[in-house]
Amino acid sequence: MATHKLLLLPGDGIGPEVMREVEKIVGWFRKRGVGFETETDLVGGSAYDAHGASISEDAMKLAQAADAVLFGAVGGAKWDSVPYAVRPEAGLLRLRKDLGLFANLRPAICYPALADASSLKREVVEGLDIMIVRELTGGVYFGEPKEIVTLEDGSQRAVDTQIYHTYEVERIARVAFDLARKRRNKVSSAEKFNVMKTGVFWRQVVTRIHKAEFSDVALEHVLADNCAMQLVRYPKQFDVIVTDNLFGDILSDIAAMLTGSLGMLPSASLGAEDPKTGQRKALYEPVHGSAPDIAGKGLANPIAMIGSFGMALRYSFGLLDEADRLDRAIANVLASGTRTKDIAAPGANAVGTQDVGDAIVKEL
Amino acid sequence: MATHKLLLLPGDGIGPEVMREVEKIVGWFRKRGVGFETETDLVGGSAYDAHGASISEDAMKLAQAADAVLFGAVGGAKWDSVPYAVRPEAGLLRLRKDLGLFANLRPAICYPALADASSLKREVVEGLDIMIVRELTGGVYFGEPKEIVTLEDGSQRAVDTQIYHTYEVERIARVAFDLARKRRNKVSSAEKFNVMKTGVFWRQVVTRIHKAEFSDVALEHVLADNCAMQLVRYPKQFDVIVTDNLFGDILSDIAAMLTGSLGMLPSASLGAEDPKTGQRKALYEPVHGSAPDIAGKGLANPIAMIGSFGMALRYSFGLLDEADRLDRAIANVLASGTRTKDIAAPGANAVGTQDVGDAIVKEL
Ligand SMILES: CC(C)[C@H](C(=O)O)[C@@H](O)C(=O)O
Ligand SMILES: CC(C)[C@H](C(=O)O)[C@@H](O)C(=O)O
Numbered sequence: 001m002a003t004h005k006l007l008l009l010p011g012d013g014i015g016p017e018v019m020r021e022v023e024k025i026v027g028w029f030r031k032r033g034v035g036f037e038t039e040t041d042l043v044g045g046s047a048y049d050a051h052g053a054s055i056s057e058d059a060m061k062l063a064q065a066a067d068a069v070l071f072g073a074v075g076g077a078k079w080d081s082v083p084y085a086v087r088p089e090a091g092l093l094r095l096r097k098d099l100g101l102f103a104n105l106r107p108a109i110c111y112p113a114l115a116d117a118s119s120l121k122r123e124v125v126e127g128l129d130i131m132i133v134r135e136l137t138g139g140v141y142f143g144e145p146k147e148i149v150t151l152e153d154g155s156q157r158a159v160d161t162q163i164y165h166t167y168e169v170e171r172i173a174r175v176a177f178d179l180a181r182k183r184r185n186k187v188s189s190a191e192k193f194n195v196m197k198t199g200v201f202w203r204q205v206v207t208r209i210h211k212a213e214f215s216d217v218a219l220e221h222v223l224a225d226n227c228a229m230q231l232v233r234y235p236k237q238f239d240v241i242v243t244d245n246l247f248g249d250i251l252s253d254i255a256a257m258l259t260g261s262l263g264m265l266p267s268a269s270l271g272a273e274d275p276k277t278g279q280r281k282a283l284y285e286p287v288h289g290s291a292p293d294i295a296g297k298g299l300a301n302p303i304a305m306i307g308s309f310g311m312a313l314r315y316s317f318g319l320l321d322e323a324d325r326l327d328r329a330i331a332n333v334l335a336s337g338t339r340t341k342d343i344a345a346p347g348a349n350a351v352g353t354q355d356v357g358d359a360i361v362k363e364l
Numbered sequence: 365m366a367t368h369k370l371l372l373l374p375g376d377g378i379g380p381e382v383m384r385e386v387e388k389i390v391g392w393f394r395k396r397g398v399g400f401e402t403e404t405d406l407v408g409g410s411a412y413d414a415h416g417a418s419i420s421e422d423a424m425k426l427a428q429a430a431d432a433v434l435f436g437a438v439g440g441a442k443w444d445s446v447p448y449a450v451r452p453e454a455g456l457l458r459l460r461k462d463l464g465l466f467a468n469l470r471p472a473i474c475y476p477a478l479a480d481a482s483s484l485k486r487e488v489v490e491g492l493d494i495m496i497v498r499e500l501t502g503g504v505y506f507g508e509p510k511e512i513v514t515l516e517d518g519s520q521r522a523v524d525t526q527i528y529h530t531y532e533v534e535r536i537a538r539v540a541f542d543l544a545r546k547r548r549n550k551v552s553s554a555e556k557f558n559v560m561k562t563g564v565f566w567r568q569v570v571t572r573i574h575k576a577e578f579s580d581v582a583l584e585h586v587l588a589d590n591c592a593m594q595l596v597r598y599p600k601q602f603d604v605i606v607t608d609n610l611f612g613d614i615l616s617d618i619a620a621m622l623t624g625s626l627g628m629l630p631s632a633s634l635g636a637e638d639p640k641t642g643q644r645k646a647l648y649e650p651v652h653g654s655a656p657d658i659a660g661k662g663l664a665n666p667i668a669m670i671g672s673f674g675m676a677l678r679y680s681f682g683l684l685d686e687a688d689r690l691d692r693a694i695a696n697v698l699a700s701g702t703r704t705k706d707i708a709a710p711g712a713n714a715v716g717t718q719d720v721g722d723a724i725v726k727e728l
Contacts, residue, residue: 075558089558119488119597140504140526146561155530158565162504162526166519192613194439194453197510201522225613226653229621232596233483249556249589250614257593289590 003035004317007066009043009059009095012079012088013290014300014353015072021302021357022070022309028361029322039066043095044074044088044290054091063095068316069283070309071095073290096136099281101269102168103175104134104248105311106287108235108255108265113334114343118260120232125258130238131183132255133176134248136269138168139198141245164198164244169205171272176242177214186218186239190227190247199224202244224251231255256287263288263301263342266308268315282316284308298352301340303330306360329363367399368681371430373407373423373459376443376452377654378664378717379436385666385721386434386673392725393686403430407459408438408452408654418455427459432680433647434673435459437654460500463645465633466532467539468498468612469675470651472599472619472629477698478707482624484596489622494602495547496619497540498612500633502532503562505609528562528608533569535636540606541578550582550603554591554611563588566608588615595619620651627652627665627706630672632679646680648672662716665704667694670724693727 006026010019023038030036041047041059048054054074063069074088084090095101110118110128118125143161150156173189180187189206191199203221210219222230224247230237231254243251256265265288271281286304294300307330313323334343338359341350351359370390374383387402394400405411405423412418418438427433438452448454459465474482474492482489507525514520537553544551553570555563567585574583586594588611594601595618607615620629629652635645650668658664671694677687698707702723705714715723 084561084564087558093559120484124483140524141559143523148561148565156565157530158528158562159507160526160560160562162524164522166521192610194451195457195505196524197448197512198522198524200448201512201520225617228592228614229617229626232618232621246556247614250592250611253589253593254596254618257596262593 003037005065005067006036006038006312007062007069008038008040009069009071010040011044011072011074011290012046012076013073013292013295015044015074015290017296017298017353018286018300018302018305019070019072021353021360022305024357024361025306025309025326025364028364034319034322043071043091045076045079047091048079048082048086048088052086054086054088055094060094060098063099067279068312069095069099070305070312071283071285072305073286073288075290076292076295078292093141095283096269097142099283100137100271101281101283102135102137102272103172103270104136104267105179105270106132106134106252106256106265106267108132108252108259109261110259111261111264111334114259114261114264116260116346117343118258120258125235125260128235128259130235130255131179131240132248132252133172133179133240133242134252135168135172135244136248138164139245162196162198162244162246164201166205169202170209173206173209173242174213175270176240177210177217180217180240181214184239185216186220188220188222188227188238188241190222190224190241190243190251192224193221194223198244206242227251228254231258252287261343262304263340264303264307266304266311268308268311270315282312284312298354299341300353301342302353302356306330306357325364329360332363333359367401369429369431370400370402370676371426371433372402372404373433373435374404375408375436375438375654376410376440377437377656377659379408379438379654381660381662381717382650382664382666382669383434383436385717385724386669388721388725389670389673389690389728392728398683398686407435407455409440409443411455412443412446412450412452416450418450418452419458424458424462427463431643432676433459433463434669434676435647435649436669437650437652439654440656442656457505459647460633461506463647464501464635465645465647466499466501466636467536467634468500468631469543469634470496470498470616470620470629470631472496472616472623473625474623475625475628475698478623478625478628480624480710481707482622484622489599489624492599492623494599494619495543495604496612496616497536497543497604497606498616499532499536499608500612501609502528503609526560526562526608526610528565530569533566534573536606537570537573538577539634540604541574541581544581544604545578548603549580550584552584552586552591552602552605554586554588554605554607554615556588557585558587562608570606591615592618595622616651625707626668627704628667628671630668630675632672632675634679646676648676662718663705664717665706666717666721670694670721689728693724696727697723
């Protein structure tokens with residue numbers, strides 16, 4: 001039987017405590033004969049504290065060798081003033097870039113049982129199911145020059161550069177159209193073509209790929225600022241939204257927050273398929289951050305992290321039955337009212353991080 | 365008595381019909397002895413149709429000579445494929461840049477009577493009153509290189525450049541802190557210092573200005589993606605938000621949409637004060653866009669445009685009594701139920717653009 005190599009990178013803040021619950025789930029599957037091999041390493045601020053770098057070369061090697069990386073969260077005020085090159089986020093950015101994880105899939109689903117937890121009206125978000133496809137290895141995150149220079153008069157100038165190449169837009173567009181075909185067959189492509197050349201270019205390439213390969217899918221172009229507005233006004237108009245790295249960062253956070261289920265949302269970051277093996281590098285992480293304010297208190301909701309492992313079962317290992325089983329277990333636990341504070345029903349008792357993990361194992 | 369020179373640039377879509385209502389208000393004040401001189405010119409797609417440029421040199425001269433510019437809205441699918449340099453938005457961007465209008469003030473106010481029009485729960489937005497201070501003449505909107513180049517292999521690369529200088533961040537920070545002092549004394553500065561050097565720089569400069577000149581004002585730093593989330597989750601935590609041109613574009617649109625009052629929100633774009641005359645260049649425009657779908661139908665809400673004239677009375681002409689009077693007239697008309705479709709109470713009859721303008725004149 002195949003052995004699946006998992007690298008666990010719990011990171012900072014609530015990362016370690018939500019990852020611990022995933023380990024319980026992995027343990028359960030292992031006992032039932034699914035071959036998982038896990039290694040654990042540091043990333044983010046905790047890696048910086050240990051080695052002075054936000055990810056070590058050894059951890060990078062493990063990541064390259066793994067079939068999938070499970071990533072917790074990084075960052076926190078504690079490391080706000082460490083040098084830019086070794087700040088916690090640099091570890092995550094290096095993983096994305098070096099593993100070539102160009103396609104970030106962020107589903108935003110509003111669980112009916114949790115619709116009241118949203119700050120939006122129930123009818124606006126109930127049943128919401130959109131997928132944000134964010135380009136993850138290009139744009140302003142990685143373009144050069146990226147620098148702060150001191151000028152002759154002592155004042156300074158800071159620069160970031162947004163760059164996109166044809167192949168980068170083509171491949172992310174294909175991911176979005178492919179996904180839309182399995183969903184409600186609509187793609188909304190968001191950019192600022194009215195002020196950015198990368199926006200003009202994005203629109204051109206997406207339009208060309210659409211015409212040539214996916215003319216059966218509905219395509220609309222929407223300005224990123226208007227997209228943000230429309231997400232707030234009437235999010236159910238969207239199915240798949242495809243956008244660049246920076247707009248994707250913001251739009252996916254808005255979409256996640258709409259659902260009232262931030263602690264519930266997983267994400268997948270995927271590389272290109274190897275034409276020979278059919279394998280692709282992949283990293284799975286919760287949409288929420290490291291939440292330093294509640295870290296170490298056993299309050300964090302582990303479902304986004306556990307759901308990220310569920311995405312790994314599905315997208316990296318093709319274990320569809322196991323993924324379905326896990327999803328059902330999560331749904332049953334939610335329905336039974338075993339919930340952390342962020343999603344507890346009004347008046348209901350909230351349970352701790354570990355209780356949710358235990359309940360899901362029991363349900364499995 | 366002083367004569368105030370106003371340049372009216374109605375623009376495209378619903379711009380002309382909402383500007384017509386402002387002209388009624390200007391007329392009313394003129395009859396009561398306030399000296400207004402108005403000129404009108406083209407901008408945006410309508411200027412392109414007439415001259416092949418999105419603003420003519422003559423119109424730019426009028427703008428330079430005016431005490432304040434009132435701007436309607438530009439753009440529409442009709443001009444989606446005109447050359448980049450002459451697209452409708454270029455006219456607006458040139459006005460901002462050439463007049464040096466670096467400070468864009470976008471209040472987001474939720475009128476109690478309209479709280480139910482928001483897609484957010486009433487208790488989340490009722491009484492909301494935040495001010496977004498957006499840098500308007502720098503960043504990725506204007507940085508060079510900004511281009512699409514064809515490479516040797518026939519593929520292409522698109523580039524935009526975000527640049528900020530010390531003085532640009534200093535002056536916008538001062539505007540934000542100054543405003544906060546007149547409000548609830550809190551500034552939230554939004555950037556992505558975890559991935560952008562301009563974000564690192566922005567945070568440094570804002571922190572320095574705060575320490576040196578405004579340590580009595582509360583300052584917090586917030587990541588732009590988190591700021592977008594927090595605007596959706598619990599917007600009342602904010603007072604003044606200061607941010608760069610691109611984040612400001614998106615965050616201010618979210619803030620506006622939260623209020624349920626998009627058709628109600630004015631904005632001011634201000635230049636530096638002339639040390640000799642105390643005058644500053646200024647442009648006033650509604651936050652909403654050109655809304656081509658309802659243009660020409662008499663459905664548009666003119667209150668954002670009329671409120672923009674109110675901001676001109678206040679910020680450009682120091683006519684505080686007149687501004688208060690206009691604000692009161694608007695509030696009374698709203699309370700009386702004379703409302704366009706976008707804000708009509710459920711079951712109530714909506715009136716047209718002109719009816720609202722007429723009612724405000726009558727109320728004055
Ligand atoms: C942690 C940070 C670098 C990251 C990003 O900006 O991409 C995060 O906000 C995200 O969305 O995954
Ligand atoms: C019309 C467009 C160029 C403009 C911008 O992006 O600044 C608009 O969205 C705005 O917010 O004023």
